[in-house]
Amino acid sequence: MSDSQDGTRTIKVDYLARVEGEGAMYIKIRNNALEDVKLKIFEPPRFFEALLRGRDFREAPDITSRICGICPVAYQMSAIHAMEDLCGVRVQGALRELRRLFYCGEWISSHTLHIYMLHAPDFLGYPSAVEMAKDHPEAVERGLALKKIGNDIMNLVSGREIHPVNAKVGGFYRAPARSELSALREKLLHARELALQTVEWTGTLDFPEFQQDYTFVALRHGNEYPMNEGRIVSNRGLDIPVSAYDEHFEEQHVDYTNALHCVMKPEGSSYHVGPMARYALNFDQLPSDIQGAAKAAGLGSVCTNPFQSISVRAVEVLYAVDEALRIIETYAPPEESSIIVEPKAGTGYAATEAPRGLLFHRYTIDDDGIIKDANIVPPTSQNQKMIEDDLRSFVSTCLDKTDDEIQYLSEQAIRNYDPCISCATHFLKLEIDRE
Amino acid sequence: MTTTHTLIIGIGNRYRGDDAFGCLVVAELSGRLPSGVQCIEHDGEPAALMDCWQGAQKVVLIDAVSSGAQAGKIFHFDLAQQSLPEQFSLYSTHAFGVPQAIELARALKKLPPEIAFIGVEGACFDAGETLSTPLLKAKEAVITEVLNSLPPKNSSHA
Numbered sequence: 001m002s003d004s005q006d007g008t009r010t011i012k013v014d015y016l017a018r019v020e021g022e023g024a025m026y027i028k029i030r031n032n033a034l035e036d037v038k039l040k041i042f043e044p045p046r047f048f049e050a051l052l053r054g055r056d057f058r059e060a061p062d063i064t065s066r067i068c069g070i071c072p073v074a075y076q077m078s079a080i081h082a083m084e085d086l087c088g089v090r091v092q093g094a095l096r097e098l099r100r101l102f103y104c105g106e107w108i109s110s111h112t113l114h115i116y117m118l119h120a121p122d123f124l125g126y127p128s129a130v131e132m133a134k135d136h137p138e139a140v141e142r143g144l145a146l147k148k149i150g151n152d153i154m155n156l157v158s159g160r161e162i163h164p165v166n167a168k169v170g171g172f173y174r175a176p177a178r179s180e181l182s183a184l185r186e187k188l189l190h191a192r193e194l195a196l197q198t199v200e201w202t203g204t205l206d207f208p209e210f211q212q213d214y215t216f217v218a219l220r221h222g223n224e225y226p227m228n229e230g231r232i233v234s235n236r237g238l239d240i241p242v243s244a245y246d247e248h249f250e251e252q253h254v255d256y257t258n259a260l261h262c263v264m265k266p267e268g269s270s271y272h273v274g275p276m277a278r279y280a281l282n283f284d285q286l287p288s289d290i291q292g293a294a295k296a297a298g299l300g301s302v303c304t305n306p307f308q309s310i311s312v313r314a315v316e317v318l319y320a321v322d323e324a325l326r327i328i329e330t331y332a333p334p335e336e337s338s339i340i341v342e343p344k345a346g347t348g349y350a351a352t353e354a355p356r357g358l359l360f361h362r363y364t365i366d367d368d369g370i371i372k373d374a375n376i377v378p379p380t381s382q383n384q385k386m387i388e389d390d391l392r393s394f395v396s397t398c399l400d401k402t403d404d405e406i407q408y409l410s411e412q413a414i415r416n417y418d419p420c421i422s423c424a425t426h427f428l429k430l431e432i433d434r435e
Numbered sequence: 436m437t438t439t440h441t442l443i444i445g446i447g448n449r450y451r452g453d454d455a456f457g458c459l460v461v462a463e464l465s466g467r468l469p470s471g472v473q474c475i476e477h478d479g480e481p482a483a484l485m486d487c488w489q490g491a492q493k494v495v496l497i498d499a500v501s502s503g504a505q506a507g508k509i510f511h512f513d514l515a516q517q518s519l520p521e522q523f524s525l526y527s528t529h530a531f532g533v534p535q536a537i538e539l540a541r542a543l544k545k546l547p548p549e550i551a552f553i554g555v556e557g558a559c560f561d562a563g564e565t566l567s568t569p570l571l572k573a574k575e576a577v578i579t580e581v582l583n584s585l586p587p588k589n590s591s592h593a
Contacts, residue, residue: 117535130535133542141543147482162478 025410026256027391032399037391039384039414041259052374057083057343057365058169064361064376068420069162070113073106073154074354076167077228078361078376083169085243086348086363087341094334095171096228101181101327102157102167103227103352104320108191109150110355111275111313111320114418115198116143119310122412123205139201142194146317149184149191153324156180171338181328188325195318196293202311203297208409210394211304214386215269216277219353225285225319226278228352233281234271235302243349245360251377262382270385273357274417275312276303290319306390306416313418343369354379356418380419387417440471442491442547443581446479446498446533453506453557453570456499460577469588481536485545493549497577498533499557499570506558507569509576514550523554553577 028036048067052060060079065072077099084091091099116139117129126132133140156176158164166172217238219230232248233239240248251260252268264271283291283301291301294315303312347364357379364373394413398406445461447454461474468474477484479498488494500510502522512519518541519534540546555577558567566574 128535130538130542133539137543140539144482144485144539148486151480151483160478162480 025391025414027395027406027410029395029399034392034396034399037388037395038256039388039391041257041384049374049376052363052371055371057086057363057369057371058341060361060363060371060374061167061169062163062165065163067376067378070110070420071106071354071356071359072163073102073158073167074352074359075376076164077103077352078350078354078359079363080167080169081228081350081352082348082361082363083365084341084348085350086346086365087169087344089170089339089341091171091339094175094332095338097327097331098157098172098175098334099167099228101153101324101331102164104324104327105150105153105157107150107227107320107355108195108317108324109147109154110418111317112143112147112150112198114355114415115202115310115313115317116140116147118418119415120202120205122415123207123307123310142197142201146191146194146198149187149321152184152187156184168338170341171334171336173337175334175337178331178333181331185325185328188321188328191321192318192325195314195321199293199297199311199314199318202314203299205310207305207307208394208412209305210307210397212272212306212390212393214276214280214304215264215271216280217264217271217273217358217382218277218281219351219358220281221285223285225282225323226353230351232351232358235280242351242360245349245351245377246362249360249377249382251381257384259381259384260377261385262377263385270389271382272386273379273382274309275316275355275357276306276309277357278353279303279312279315286315286319287322290315290322293318306413309416309418343367347373356380356420357382378420380417383417383419387414387419390416440491441473441493441495441585442488443468443472443474443495443497444477444484444488445474446477446484446496448478449476450562450564452559452561452563452565453499453555453567454560455564456555456557456566456570456574457497459566460497460574460581463574463578464581467582467588469586472585479533479536481532481539484533484536485540488540488547488550489545491547494547494551495581496533496550496552497581498552498554499560500554501557501560502554504556505569506556506567507573508556509573510552510554510556512552512554514552515546515548519552553580 024040026038052063061076064075064079067075121129121132124132154164158166216235219226220233221230231239231241248265249262250265251262254261263269280302297311299311343365345367349362351358351360359379360377362375363371365371390413391410398409443461445457447457449455449458458476461476464474500523514537555573558569
């Protein structure tokens with residue numbers, strides 16, 4: 001941080017904590033006006049799309065799950081659905097239900113990690129969950145218990161919680177017995193209490209007054225809160241099949257970051273994916289008691305204050321626990337754990353709802369099932385420009401604050417998105433340049 | 436959760452070169468441990484890690500580290516008395532890994548009464564299933580050290 005004679009103040013933060021990956025933030029202030037904001041991602045490109053070329057189409061789920069240790073299920077599911085789309089296969093019944101249960105596990109685990117370990121310390125004034133745990137042990141223990149039930153679901157459905165191994169194109173290598181799923185029921189009933197307490201608890205936090213007129217983009221499925229399937233819709237009238245994604249969205253290279261910026265065509269505008277977008281576009285798909293819990297926590301049917309995303313995540317955890325209970329109680333094992341999928345030359349598309357938002361995959365394969373081309377657009381790439389827009393608006397409202405305060409609030413604003421920079425480059429330093 | 440007296444936890448990823456160190460050590464310890472002593476492999480996921488050591492009187496964590504020291508250097512920390520040094524705290528998903536699990540458990544008063552950390556400086560964490568030469572040597576040293584710290588196999592704990 002420095003103050004120059006001409007009114008320039010420069011604030012540099014070399015490491016933004018509690019996000020996944022390596023990056024930096026640059027904020028330029030001239031004459032007490034915000035001039036520039038850049039989210040810089042240093043984490044090197046990981047070239048997963050190039051690594052997929054030449055591999056068998058059945059390998060994509062296990063290769064892409066390595067992109068992220070927090071949301072591997074999302075990568076597996078988008079890859080699997082894209083391959084099935086390509087080969088003209090639709091998986092229904094118990095296998096579809098198992099996939100949804102699998103996704104519930106990831107939402108519970110990932111969201112709970114962010115709510116309690118990464119984001120809540122911001123609102124309660126602690127540098128980390130460890131410091132917070134000394135004063136709020138009951139909250140942290142609640143978070144750990146909830147996270148564990150998410151892990152348990154992933155373990156059961158797919159072998160392990162990090163980089164699971166049981167999901168495949170066409171279904172699963174092994175489908176669990178009813179008795180195995182039933183063993184989770186008591187834990188989930190307890191988790192439901194914890195999840196409801198989490199929604200109530202997040203509603204007691206103090207949020208900065210800040211609203212944004214977002215373009216929300218998420219999946220929408222007519223009959224359920226979206227996870228694996230749906231059309232891509234927005235609050236501005238977009239309603240397209242996933243296969244039309246490339247016609248409406250575009251990845252752009254930006255010189256100061258290793259992650260591609262994804263924008264909406266034709267204006268090149270930012271848009272918002274993630275829990276707030278899902279919630280705004282699918283509130284009617286939530287059960288009435290969960291809608292009531294959301295309202296009691298201070299949420300309307302649309303939330304435009306990104307700091308309240310912690311409450312929206314909590315609502316999604318409650319929903320995922322409820323949904324997992326429903327699936328377990330009605331589960332009847334499939335006759336076969338998977339259906340046979342034969343390769344067919346062509347291009348397939350899928351988007352599923354990763355915890356951080358829409359995750360788009362596109363693959364082209366040949367008649368032998370060899371991947372010729374792949375494109376993966378993770379949620380943090382899509383939110384990157386939106387995060388910059390949020391910072392541009394938000395920092396402008398707090399220029400009278402000290403540089404330390406601006407830094408603290410900016411980091412908090414970035415964490416509203418639970419950015420996964422490893423996914424987007426597949427890290428974060430903050431630098432404020434003030435004149 | 437465990438009812439065992441002593442739990443040896445080998446942390447790592449078998450497919451990332453030297454990160455497999457802890458896993459390979461406990462794999463070789465398996466079947467050579469006295470009654471009341473168990474060993475498990477673990478991926479280091481914090482919530483699961485904190486859960487698995489509940490009930491154990493004594494825990495030994497074995498993990499590869501990347502602190503900038505010479506490859507193969509063996510570190511010992513008594514975690515009941517001290518935290519892991521900061522240079523060991525950099526590599527974890529969402530900045531929430533083994534060191535955070537230890538400190539969170541300490542804050543929540545859920546650390547085992549005795550908890551030791553044996554870390555070995557890795558040389559290469561690239562994809563692959565083989566340890567580097569310095570860690571192959573260190574593996575034998577750590578196995579011997581752990582076995583020597585335990586009662587003979589046919590004895591039982593009080």
